[in-house]
Amino acid sequence: MAYEVVIGLEVHVELATESKIFCSCANNSAAAANENVCPACAGMPGLLPVTNRAVVEKAIAAGLVTNCHINRVNTFDKKNYYYPDLSNSYQITQLYAPICTDGYVEIETEAGSKRIGIKQIHMEEDAGKLLHDDLAGISMVDYNRCSVPLVEIVSKPDFRSAAEVIAYLEKLRALLRYAGVGHCRMEAGLMRADINLSVREKGDEKLGVRTEIKNMNSFAAIQKAIAYETERHIDAIEWDEPLVQETRGWDAVKNESFAMREKENATDYLYFPDPDLPPVIIDEEWIERVRAALPEMPDAKQARYQADFQIKRKEAAQLVASPNLAAIFDAAVAQGAEPREAANWLLTEALACAKKAGQSADELQLDPQKLVVLLAELKEGRLTRPNAKLVFAAIFEEDAEPLAYIRAHGLDQVADDSAVRELLTQIIAANPKSVADFRAGKTKALDFLFGQAMRELKGSGDPKLIRQLLNELLAQ
Amino acid sequence: MDKEKQLQRISADRCNSLVQFYPAALQEMPADAVAIVVDDNLIQRDTVCAAGSHMLYSFRPPFQAEAITRAQAAGYTVIGRANIGEFNMAGSETSWFGPTLHPQDTAHLTSGAAAAVAQGFAEAALIVDAGGANLRQAALGGCSAFRPTYGSVSRFGIIAFLSSSEQIGGVARDIDTAAALVQAVAGHDEKDATSLPKPQYDYAAAADVAGLRIALVEDLLAAAGAPARAATEQAAEALAAAGAQISRIRLRQAALAPQALAVMAAAEGCNNISRFDGVKYGYRTANYRNIEELYCRSRGEAIGETAKCLAMLGSLVLAKDNYEPYYRKALQVRYLVKQELDQIFTSCDLLLAPVAPAEAPLAADAAASPFPFCDPAHAFGAAATLAGLPVAVLPYGTAENGLPFGLQLFADSGHDSLPLRAAKALQAAPRKGGAC
Amino acid sequence: MEKEQFAKLASFNKFALTPAENERLSAALDTALDFLVPLRDWQAGDTPLMVYAAGIAPVYRTDRVEKIFSREQILANAPEEAEHCFAVPRVAD
Incomplete structure (x- = not known):
């Protein structure tokens, strides 16, 4: 039956x-x-x-x-x-x-x-x-x-x-x-x-x-x-x-x-x-006034995110699940943020910060303008990803001004190649044993030199760039 | 006015006019203030308001009826609350505070407002007229009264009974004083969604009926006893002598008006007293073990039989299978009554009729009446009530036992000055002959 | 009126009645129903209904909070009070 x-x-x-x-x-x-x-x-x-x-x-x-x-x-x-x-x-x-x-x-x-x-x-x-x-x-x-x-x-x-x-x-x-x-x-x-x-x-x-x-x-x-x-x-x-x-x-x-x-x-x-x-x-x-005041509905919004920004369906659905989060996203994109980056940061960092603070997606507060500034720094290579996360946390918890925060904490990405080269040259000169080890095939020696460089640069060095330059210099 | 003498007179009242007298209010009244009493179902701030019921014997609300607030602002002082039937559903014989006796003959009954005003305890009274009954009692008690078009006075602060049609009115020894009180309190109130939008009213009308087309309502004449009928005919003659054009009409659709009114009164009355449950305020039985007993014993012990009868009838007419044959039909009758009156008022300005079949009822007769709304007197106010029309009443003619008969004059909605004009003219005109 | 129907009406209205009241009210309701027979038997057809008084128009309030009364005022008349609430016997879920 x-x-x-x-x-x-x-x-x-x-x-x-x-x-x-x-x-x-x-x-x-x-x-x-x-x-x-x-x-x-x-x-x-x-x-x-x-x-x-x-x-x-x-x-x-x-x-x-x-x-x-x-x-x-x-x-x-x-x-x-x-x-x-x-x-x-x-x-x-x-x-x-x-x-x-x-x-x-x-x-x-x-x-x-x-x-x-x-x-x-x-x-x-x-x-x-x-x-x-x-x-x-x-x-x-x-x-x-x-x-x-x-x-x-x-x-x-x-x-x-x-x-x-x-x-x-x-x-x-x-x-x-x-x-x-x-x-x-x-x-x-x-x-x-x-x-x-x-x-x-x-x-x-x-x-x-x-x-x-x-x-x-x-x-x-x-x-x-x-x-x-x-x-x-x-x-x-x-x-x-x-x-x-x-x-x-x-x-x-x-x-x-x-x-x-x-x-x-x-x-x-x-x-x-x-x-x-x-x-x-x-x-x-009266009906038209109410209709005109309605915001974009979640289905339409999600479809737009997928079509216009190539955001994956799962992420798009997650964003629209919270009207608050979607609003922050929309504002950030309107002010110039790259959509997929913005989506990623909201769905990972923002939600994580909110969870830590005991807030739901609907309760969290974030100034979209500040997110835009942060993402621009990241995009232009003036900020490393790890440091960007620090700045984000500060924006979330204290509504910090990103540029001021970056300067205050010396997180500026060292963009000038020559200064880094000089530093690396000094480190290589100061560590002949490691250099010899590396040339002998011990790749771990590179990590040691890399670590030294990062410590000198107080974490503000671009890891990729440093490794690239080190390899370059050591090959000479 | 000698306040001391007045105090003594009121305190010595044998008619049970006032449920409560406020001697301090009388004594502290400024010289130019006007003393009024208000019906027991009009809410006064921080004062007991019982609506004639044991259920509300201790109820002191933290707010006030809009009409009372406006009256006070206009220089009226409330010196007491007047006795009414329990929840205003019937005459004072149903009041928990006991019946109000007619000042002219204590074997007969009247309303607290009429007795207080007739005896001169106050210049005027603010009443709630439900179904025309309170106006009727005023006239038969020897007073004039005026109830304006429904929606003219805010219902905020009335302990509600017949929400769809009850309206505040004024009672006084002459129609001008009654109308002046209503004028002071009428006007739009945003706290009452059924309040008409007009902010102010003017009821000052001359005693001029020249050219007014006044029609006698033959059905109500026929339903009255011969003496009351004769008094009404005399009034028609007096109005004719003053220049009015008198004709006669029949209200065919109003044949079912008393039944329609009874059904609406039962349904709305049942609903409006269902909030009195012993939980939040008022009477609570001393003896209960669970919520059901709390409800049933509190309401059983503190609500009177007439109110119970009406409430039970209300729950009957609203039951699923009865809604169409009773309640819905009542609203359909209401439509037809209003439609007929609209039609009549295209060729006529005012309707004139007796206010009741005879003089004020005997206490014995009133007590024996099982169900108030089938009392023949109720038919006299039904049509005007269902249509929400403005009504003026006054005593006119006298029965053999010396008690007055009463007249009613009513006009189309919004034409409130017309009944007042005719009432004033009748007041002023010399009466032909003596008792009818 | 049948006892069962009478009992239902009393029960709906939460009235505990004495036997004497039962009798008198039963008779009164019978009188009332007799009085209403002409209405019940009337053929209404499709006559419109008059639900509202003439001149009634839609009225709305602005969505604004106004706190006028303290909870002491609200509870002032309570027959029984507990923890700032109206107290009644334990109600079944």
């Missing part, structure tokens, strides 16, 4: 706005508990929501980069249920008329390109957080995250494997980060996925019983969960045991899913249009 797994994803993305969606509290759930809370997001009566314009713009941007139709008139609805992290006992979301519908994301699979359909994107507000104190037997409610703006991106059930899911999430994350929609750091909970999964016999058109695993925020956990849940479904089918349509939790310690509460269609959320919020009306001009 051949089985096929059918997966749909609902991805919640926290938007990178300054303030919350309906009030002017700071959009920062990492602050001390209840610091970024006002009477509105704390569930007091008397307040009214007013929509943050930037939330609409980021939702439009999300729709544009996922090829969605932007609904020119969209509205907000109230979704009602009781839970302590929901301060008003309702969540404002979009059910009847979401902002975007009918899009797609293209992913690369082993079998080639595949389009994953997007059913809709809608704006909504997040809920607060619960911290549990089992000793005291209480849960503590922090409303910092309550009313933080989200877009929920609902895919069509087009996935057929965990690999496709991961490829989609990586692609989606890149698109949204480039578009400035959200930072999408999954470990920080800024992007969370709900997995909807069912299994059927290959060739069957009907969908099997669906279960949902919510709030997954790591690729590893998602892969394990899909594998586990698929097998659990197949087992149930083969052993003719009932499968319940339900929401399940994921135990990251046992690597198992567990039963939680019945799936959404068993709970009635009593949706109705929110009378306090006027409809969102989007005209062509």
